[in-house]
Amino acid sequence: MLKVALITxxxxxxxxxxxxxxxxxxxxxxxxxxSNTSAASSVLEKIRKSGGDGALFQADISDEKAVIELFSQxxxxxxxxxxxxxxxxxxxxxxxxEQMNAERINAILMQNVTPYFxxxxxxxxxxxAHHDTTKCAIVNVSSxxxxxxxxxxxxxxxxxxxxxxxxxTGLSLELADxxxxxxxxxxxxxxxxIHADGGEPQRVDRLASLLPLKRGGSSEEVAxxxxxxxxxxxxxxxxxxIDLAGGK
Numbered sequence: 134m135l136k137v138a139l140i141t142x143x144x145x146x147x148x149x150x151x152x153x154x155x156x157x158x159x160x161x162x163x164x165x166x167x168s169n170t171s172a173a174s175s176v177l178e179k180i181r182k183s184g185g186d187g188a189l190f191q192a193d194i195s196d197e198k199a200v201i202e203l204f205s206q207x208x209x210x211x212x213x214x215x216x217x218x219x220x221x222x223x224x225x226x227x228x229x230x231e232q233m234n235a236e237r238i239n240a241i242l243m244q245n246v247t248p249y250f251x252x253x254x255x256x257x258x259x260x261x262a263h264h265d266t267t268k269c270a271i272v273n274v275s276s277x278x279x280x281x282x283x284x285x286x287x288x289x290x291x292x293x294x295x296x297x298x299x300x301x302t303g304l305s306l307e308l309a310d311x312x313x314x315x316x317x318x319x320x321x322x323x324x325x326x327i328h329a330d331g332g333e334p335q336r337v338d339r340l341a342s343l344l345p346l347k348r349g350g351s352s353e354e355v356a357x358x359x360x361x362x363x364x365x366x367x368x369x370x371x372x373x374x375i376d377l378a379g380g381k
Contacts, residue, residue, distance in 0.1 A: 134215065134264060134265060134268050135161070135212050135213075135215065136159060136160045136161065136215050136216060137160065137161045137162075137163065137207065137211050137212045137213060137214050137215050137216070138155045138160040138161070138162050138163065138214070138215070138216040138217070138218065138363065139163040139165060139190075139203075139204075139207055139214045139216070139217050139218070139252075139256070140152050140155070140162060140163065140164060140165060140218040140220055141165045141194055141218065141219055141220050141221040141248065141252060142165065142166070142167075142220045142221030142222065143162075143164045143165050143166060143173065143176065143220065144164070144166035144167075144169045144172040144173040144176060145169070145172050145325070146323075146325035146352050147220060147274060147320065147323065147325060147352045147355045147356065147359075148218070148220040148221075149172075149176045149352070150351075150352035150353045150355065150356035151218055151220065151352075151355075151356040151359050151360070152164055152176050152180060152187065153176070153179060153180060153183075153185075153356070154353070154356040154357065154359070154360045155216075155218075155360055155363070156180040156183070156185030156186070156187055157180075157183065157185065158360060158364075160216065161186045161187060161211045161212060162180065162185065162186070162187035162188075163187065163188060163190050163207040163210075163211055163214070164176055164177055164187055164188065164189050164190065165190050165191075165192055165194065165203065165221075166189065166190075166191055167191070167192070167193050167194075167221075168191075170189075170191070173189050173191075174189065177189055186211075187211070188207075188210050188211055190203055190206055190207060190210075194221055194248040194251070194252060195243055195244050195247060195248055197251050200248065200251045200252055200255055201255060203255075204252075204255040204256070204258075204259060208259060208263075212263075213259040213260075213262065213263035213264060214255075214256050214259045214260070215259075215260065215263075215264050215268065215269050216269065216270050216271070216272075216363050217252060217253065217256040217270075217271045217272070218271075218272050218274065218359055218363070219248070219249040219252055219253065219271065219272070219273045219274060219297075220274040221244070221245075221248055222244070222245050222274065222276075222290075222293075222294075223240075223241065223244045223245060224241070224287050224290040225237055225240070225241065225287075225289075225290075227285070227286040227287065228286075228287075229285055229288075230288050230289075233288075233289060237289065238289050241289045241290055241293050242289075242292075242293055242296070245290070245293035245294070245296075245297070246293050246296045246297065246300075249273060249297055249300055250300065253271055253300075253304060253315075256269075256271060257308070257313065260311075260313055261311070266311045266312050266313050267311075267312030267313075268312075268365070269312075269313050269314075270313065270314040270315070270316070270362065270363045270367075271304070271313070271314070271315045271316070272315075272316050272317065272318060272359045272362045272363055273297050273300065273301050273315070273316070273317045273318075274297075274317075274318055274320070274355075274359070275294045275297040275298050275301070275317050275318065275319045275374075276290070276291070276294040276319055276320060276321075277319050277320065277321035277322075277376060277377075277378040277381065278290060278291035278294050279291055279294035279295040279297065279298050279319060280319070280376075281381070294319075297317065298317065298319075298374070301315055301316065301317040301372065301374070302372055305371045305372035306372065308371075309371060309372075314362075314367070314368075314370060314371040315371055315372065316362040316367070316370060316371060316372070316373050316374070316375070317373070317374045317375070318355055318358050318359055318362070318374070318375050318376075318377060319374055319375070319376045319377065319378065320350065320355045320377045320378065321344070321350065321376070321377060321378025321379055321381055322336070322337045322340050322341060322344060322349045322350060322378070322379060323337070323349060323350045323351065323352060323354075323355060323377070324337050324349050324350070324351060324352070325352055337349035341379075343381075344378070344379035344380060344381050345379060345380030345381060346379035346380050347379075348379065349379070350377055350378075350379060354377060355377050358375045358377055362375065
């Protein structure tokens with residue numbers, strides 16, 4: 134079966150590492166990004182230099198129409214999607230709940246939750262229409278914050294990732310009779326640019342000594358788990374969670 138993997142939010146961090154990992158395993162990779170064309174192009178250049186196959190797809194996946202168009206474009210250019218990595222996510226400046234307003238909270242939920250549902254919906258359509266569904270899979274990228282709560286920093290972000298945990302469980306049960314597997318990774322303190330978005334670029338360094346493993350994690354370590362969950366090696370795994378949080 135032709136393996137076409139769409140990775141959302143793939144221009145940096147965990148998304149970019151996942152693109153590189155999946156390309157090395159023979160997937161055609163659809164690299165979705167919102168605005169950073171330079172970073173996304175760099176990822177594509179890396180996979181092509183190593184003999185991989187993929188293409189860039191710019192789309193703001195908080196827009197439902199843009200998601201529908203994205204999946205149509207991927208099918209036209211690479212083939213029907215057979216594997217989906219729901220990875221896109223944002224956070225805002227560190228803040229306690231008592232300081233948050235509805236605009237901030239709604240923005241986090243709209244960008245971190247809704248796209249996972251809509252992308253999964255469109256992926257399932259292509260799975261059913263074009264593939265042996267027992268070979269298709271979805272991996273959602275949540276966060277250890279969904280378990281830990283994000284107190285004093287990102288409770289809204291943590292809550293959005295808690296929604297992804299519930300989504301993973303529910304969707305895995307809905308699709309089990311079709312053989313479509315849905316699983317989730319929950320990264321913890323990983324060295325990515327997202328911490329700068331929250332106003333503390335060195336956050337992982339600050340917290341590393343508090344973790345049982347005494348270090349932060351890498352995007353590549355998360356990508357390895359995602360690749361395994363998508364693979365046939367995980368053919369009996371669905372509705373499951375892999376925590377990559379250094380033991381916390």
